[in-house]
Amino acid sequence: MSDDLKRDGNAFRAEDEADLVALLGSRLCHDLVSPLGAIHNGLELIELSGSTSGDEMALIRQSLDAALARIAFFRLAFGSAARDAVIPQRDLRAAISAMYRESRTEVIWRDEEDRPRSEIRLACLALLCVETAIPWGAKIEVTRNPNAWVFHVDAKRLKIEPALWQALGRGAVLADLTGAQVQFGILARACRALRRPVSVSADETHLSLLV
Template identity: 45%
Template sequence: MSHDISPLPPVRAEDLLPLLGSRICHDLISPLGAISNGLELLQMSGMAPGPEIELIGQSVASANARVKFYRLAFGAGSSQRIGAREVAALLEEISLGSRLKLVWQGEGDVIRSELKLGFLALQCLETALPWGGEAALSHEARRWTVTGSAARMKIDTDLWALIDDDREVPLDIALTAAHVHFGLLVLEARRQNRCLVHEVAMAEPPPAAAPGRDGTQARAPGATPAGDSRIIIRF
């Protein structure tokens, strides 16, 4: 008896990576939930609250928020719609205890695949703002803007050069695990037929006055501290 075995459709790496991300995040949620439930049981049993329990609780909450964020950024995208309140609450949770404040400025529900691009772009801004600042995510009529602002920025020109719509991303590009979101952002934008545009505006230092009698550099009359630098990604 012969069996007609049809060949499997070709599987591309770019299709497997999001599924792998979803699987890992899904498997991590359960043990994190168990730890959170265990803390609640300890508190209900009469255990006195202390700094140790508080630290564990904060760490679990932070890990839960990060896993949810990574599931949307690295997991499989879809046409599923996600509520604006859910997005805003998630970014607020991630910002707790962090030097970088993530802000949601959009209105209405968003498509999951588009939010995936937005979250990848936010991670690129996190790389550029290691000393803290603010990163805002907004959208209007399916056009997205991700804006980062801070007094100090760290711009790796080789990484940011990837985010040019007319640039080819070589398969052997030297990306580290800490910067993989740059490559994923470009590949996902192309998959969605989106045009990536970015711009950097570095703040200029205020004019300095002539050195004082003691040799120190005084601020010029009427001068104010330099404004924040900004980096913007649009798609």
């Protein structure tokens, strides 16, 4: 782990942890407002013009696809994970492809196995954590070893907030999380419940995460 991420601290008490349910609601609303708002604007343009142009329909289609992709991915990341549910890898690849199609990020999914939904949930939460570090885009390679998901991130520049990653490594939920950071709290709590250690290392252009 890099020097920036090695610093440890006292674990928070349960009553000091963030309200993850409320933060999740904020996160879902924030991420879906933009594409749904674009759909609304496209429909308004159609109503005002009295006709349907290719540009207007393209805007609506792109925004609707983005909203549906986000909802499908959020269902995997934030939805309940039944013990015996299994996600086919083709379905997961389709969800990831749709999620990042219009972004500057490329996700290379190396795992070929169908996995329990509980495992896919961890991987999707980890991807959302990685997203916070790559606002300018990146290449993310995801593999699976016998014990953990492994994420290797290469970018021209990373935005690392050490406190988030330090808490994740300890399985702690910070008290001052925002809605955009709720995935860190949920992943930390899930890993703590499963007794899954988390390992993080990062520098200015590379990040490695084991979950």
